[in-house]
Amino acid sequence: MKKLYGLLALAGMAAGSAWGQNAMHADAIARAKALLHSASWSDKAWGAYLSTGLRSDELSDALVEELRLAKPIPDGGSPLEFAYEQSLLDALIQSGKVVPAGLALPFGRWWRAEVLILLSRDSRNEEPLLALRKTGLTAEEWLAVSNLLFRMRSNQFFASILQEKTLTHTFGIQDQDTGGFGTGAGPGPGGGECGDDIVGFPKGFPPIGKYQITLTPQAGDVVLAEGPKNVYYRRIVAPKDGRTTWRVCEVAPDPEARLTEYFGAIGLLDVNSVRILFQPADAIRWQNAEQVESDVKARLQAQVAAIREFVRTAGERGWSGASGVSLRIMPVVYDNRRNAHEALPAVAPVEFTLE
Numbered sequence: 001m002k003k004l005y006g007l008l009a010l011a012g013m014a015a016g017s018a019w020g021q022n023a024m025h026a027d028a029i030a031r032a033k034a035l036l037h038s039a040s041w042s043d044k045a046w047g048a049y050l051s052t053g054l055r056s057d058e059l060s061d062a063l064v065e066e067l068r069l070a071k072p073i074p075d076g077g078s079p080l081e082f083a084y085e086q087s088l089l090d091a092l093i094q095s096g097k098v099v100p101a102g103l104a105l106p107f108g109r110w111w112r113a114e115v116l117i118l119l120s121r122d123s124r125n126e127e128p129l130l131a132l133r134k135t136g137l138t139a140e141e142w143l144a145v146s147n148l149l150f151r152m153r154s155n156q157f158f159a160s161i162l163q164e165k166t167l168t169h170t171f172g173i174q175d176q177d178t179g180g181f182g183t184g185a186g187p188g189p190g191g192g193e194c195g196d197d198i199v200g201f202p203k204g205f206p207p208i209g210k211y212q213i214t215l216t217p218q219a220g221d222v223v224l225a226e227g228p229k230n231v232y233y234r235r236i237v238a239p240k241d242g243r244t245t246w247r248v249c250e251v252a253p254d255p256e257a258r259l260t261e262y263f264g265a266i267g268l269l270d271v272n273s274v275r276i277l278f279q280p281a282d283a284i285r286w287q288n289a290e291q292v293e294s295d296v297k298a299r300l301q302a303q304v305a306a307i308r309e310f311v312r313t314a315g316e317r318g319w320s321g322a323s324g325v326s327l328r329i330m331p332v333v334y335d336n337r338r339n340a341h342e343a344l345p346a347v348a349p350v351e352f353t354l355e
Contacts, residue, residue: 025054025056028050028054029054029056029058029059031050032047032050032051032054032059032062033047033058033059033062034047035047035050036048036051036062036063036066041078041080041081041083041084042080042083042084042202042204042205044066044084044087044088045083045084045087045088045205045206045208046205046206048063048066048084048087048088048090048091048206049087049091049206049207049208050206051063051091051095052090052091052094052095055095059095060092060095060096060097063088063091063092063095063097064092064097064099064100064103066088067088067089067092067099067103067104067107068103070085070088070107072106072107072109072110073085073110079201079202080202082110083201083202083205083208084205085107085110085111086111086201086208086210087205087206087208089107089111089114089115089118090114090208090209090210090211090235092118093114093117093118093209093211093235094209096121098121098122099118099121101119101122101125101128104118104119105119105128105132108132111211112137112138112141112213113141113211113212113213113233114211116141116144116145116148116213116224116233117211117224117233119132119148120144120148120224120225123152125148126149126152126154126156129145129148129149129154130149130154130156130157130160132145133145133146133149133157133160138213139215139254140213140214140215140231141213142255142258143215143225143227143229143231143258144213144224144225144231145225146161146227146258146262147224147225147226147227147229147230147231148225150227150228150262150265151225151226151227153318153319154321155319155320155321155322156321158266158314158319158320158321158322159321159322159325161259161262161263162311162322162325162327162354163325163326163327164255164259165256165259165263165278166256166278166279166330167278167279167307167327167328167329167330168278168279168329168330168331168332169279169280169281169282169299169300169303169329169330169331169332170279170280170281170282170331170332170333170334171281171282171283171284171296171299171331171332171333171334171347172281172282172283172284172334172336173284173286173292173333173334173335173336173337173344174283174284174285174286174336174337175285175286175336175337175338175339176285176286176287201238205240206240207237207238207239207240208237208238209235209236209237209238210235210236210237210238211233211234211235211236212233212234212236213231213232213233213234214231214232214233214234215229215230215231215232217230217232217234218234220234220235221233221234222234222235227261227262227265228258228261228262228264228265229258229261260274260275260278263277263278263310266314266317266319267310267313267314277303277306277307277310278307280299280303282299284296286337288342289342289343289344289345290345292344292345293345293347296331296333296345296347300329300331300350301350303329303350304329304350304352307327307354308354308355311354322354323354323355324353324354325353325354326351326352326353326354327351327352327353327354328349328350328351329349329350329351329352330349331347331348331349331350333347
């Protein structure tokens, strides 16, 4: 009987402890919500900061509602309001909450990285991402948006990159006894510049995280968008009443290389095979103008057929959307003959529409 009483007492203590913890948790949630609803920017920031540690659906919903009520800051806006909105976006990212695109997009002017992180959480954001891709993005941002669309197998993305890819066909016209035709090495990978920047917020604010998109991950960085080349994000925390330094690097845009990588992944091709498909180079032995013109036209039509076949095969793998897309191949002709006594025939661009 004593053993039974002892077990009942322990059960009562456990229940009391659980009730106490639940009550404390409820009080903490209520406190965070009260701070979020304060008229003070620093109090609101503390409410957002406290929300991240409580892991409450109620608070996550409250953070979304705060974003709905917030206004994107104009030029010359208050540093206090800026600090609060940074804390709000940081808290939403830390919460893991899916935020409607319509609420996040207006903040893209000052918080492009944060907005992209939020957009990446919802596979229904194809249209907002397609629109965002047409705006002025950095190389990292452009690749992040493109990777997100690539992971969605967006048909409109496939159509867009087909139209963006530079299509050429290079011809070297040479004498019968001349050796092979060399195209030379292409440009190396794009470079970039780096510098240090200060991250800090006004006194009285909590620690706040600021986000950076990067192609060169470090320990602790998180994958933002997988693709042929992954894109990551980094969180840099400015401590309470303090400042920190972060490294900012600007990557030189290299859209042709990035597009080549996407086509390689879509068609299961290596880089050289993609180049041969979209930008081949051929040597043509000179006999006469009629023969050169015939050879050039035949090889251009063979390129058109190869591109059509690539698109057809891509469609079988789920990459549709290219029907009706108009493309243009620009021929590039080099006259390498020793004696150019007869003019080369004019070669016009080839335009065709995918079916």
